[in-house]
Amino acid sequence: MTYTLPELGYDYAALEPHISGKIMQLHHDKHHQAYVTGANTALEKLAEARSAGDLAAVNLHSKNLAFNLGGHVNHTVFWENMSPEGGEPAGELLAMLQDSFGGVEAFKKHFAAVAAGVQGSGWAVLAWDTVGANPVIVQLYDQQANLALGLVPLLMLDVWEHAYYLDYLNVRADYIAAWWNIVNWHDVAARLERATSPGASGLIVPA
DSSP states (O other): OOOOOOOOSSOGGGGTTTSOHHHHHIIIIIIIHHHHHHHHHHHHHHHHHHHHTOOTTHHHHHHHHHHHHHHHHHHHHHHHTBOTTOOOOOHHHHHHHHHHHSSHHHHHHHHHHHHHTOOSSEEEEEEEETTTTEEEEEEEETTTBSOOTTEEEEEEEEOSGGGTHHHHTTOHHHHHHHHGGGBOHHHHHHHHHHHHSTTOOOSOOOO
């Protein structure tokens, strides 16, 4: 039950000029690592509480686990959602965006508006609703709140200030616009295929 920091599939500077190598290094090595450490610590605290038969602080440890494990899972998806090659949606993914959102550009405008509208820290998420069998665009506050169960993340954009402030200062809109150049649509398509396959799980998990 020990979580580890995943390696990036590209160099820190590979996403430049859209995201600088400095941000990527800090974001991955410091912020993501802190969530991994926090999740493991929360698991240890819960195990100790069970062993001692003292569950007085179990809710606190559970909340810490939810926050830090959310940070770990979200960032794992985020790194894989990006690629130096960029590209455009195709195949079933393109058809879904056209059928559900009126096309790629209409989808991007909707997604960007959701990302720009996050109050404080959080994420914009394109997810597959396993109950309604439809894609939805939602805001995720912090790392773990405001999401219905049964949503599988397909595309996630981190809009915490640490994700863009060194490059874009407080102009989140510029960061969002630049980010489209490095979206790994192949990864998004693969997530859609897994989410819609027979017997797919509704759990929010990385690839």
